[in-house]
């Protein structure tokens with residue numbers, strides 16, 4: 001058995017914050033951010049928007065696009081590092097909201113590689129015949145975890161959610177290639193899992209002021225890691241599945257930084273046109289970035305039956321990996 005993506009969906013908050021707005025509260029500029037990252041704006045959750053609400057909206061759109069009934073879904077995996085609750089998990093909250101009563105639900109936490117690992121996990125289950133129809137969601141409300149005084153990180157990230165429906169069909173599955181290197185975890189850290197602003201006791205207040213409880217990053221270390229590991233793992237996944245670069249229609253990379261995507265294209269000696277990007281508009285939405293981009297491509301008619309896509313994620317952990325998807 002193999003898994004086939006038969007529907008996509010996405011949701012991003014309407015609240016758009018451009019680089020000029022960020023430059024009003026940290027010392028930076030639109031030119032600096034655009035030149036170093038490619039990001040021009042990001043969406044920030046407001047009002048009732050949460051990791052769960054965005055996940056549900058993206059999930060509903062993917063289910064509609066797939067043309068299946070909610071009752072067919074027997075697995076929901078939500079990839080997130082920014083759930084609004086620790087318990088219950090976001091996937092169970094999504095199940096409740098969607099009424100997907102037949103589904104087994106759990107969250108997966110692997111930062112920007114999370115969606116790719118959710119895809120691989122569902123694929124393995126489908127391949128073994130354990131589950132048949134999976135709803136996979138990447139949903140992040142990173143604005144809750146941001147140190148808004150740190151210009152090195154707050155310029156990068158955004159909120160949003162993307163989803164796919166993966167259904168079992170006859171055929172051979174492509175094997176994924178994934179890696180982790182916990183020894184290098186210090187390059188990208190965050191100790192907080194929820195919004196400390198609700199805590200009024202002393203420990204909560206102290207945590208609020210402690211930048212360790214917000215996203216912290218050694219930007220150059222992450223940059224070097226991505227440049228080395230992403231082309232490497234893409235090469236591995238192609239070799240593993242006996243595919244050539246010419247067989248690949250598009251490379252859908254985690255949308256961390258335009259310079260990273262351009263450098264990966266160069267190292268692979270592939271034209272930049274095969275690397276669609278949307279971080280200009282949404283920033284880095286961590287595990288939501290790959291499914292948001294997939295949904296954009298799907299809805300704009302850029303994906304055709306039989307196209308072979310490479311999905312590649314990389315991020316905190318450190319973790320990275322690639323998978324081949326046949327559309």
Ligand code: ACO
Pocket residue numbers: 027028029032033036037112151152155156188217218219220222223256257284286314315316
């Ligand atoms: N505006 C203006 N100046 C800035 C800003 C800013 N927003 N941020 C940092 N600077 C300054 C620094 O203070 C430093 O000044 P100094 O020389 O006076 O000390 C100077 O710019 C250079 O700082 P660096 O950190 O060396 O800047 P760099 O060129 O590495 O760019 C960046 C920083 C954009 C974060 C880069 O390292 C990068 O893109 N790294 C990749 C990390 C990434 O994409 N992470 C995403 C999350 S992880 C993931 O999704 C995988």
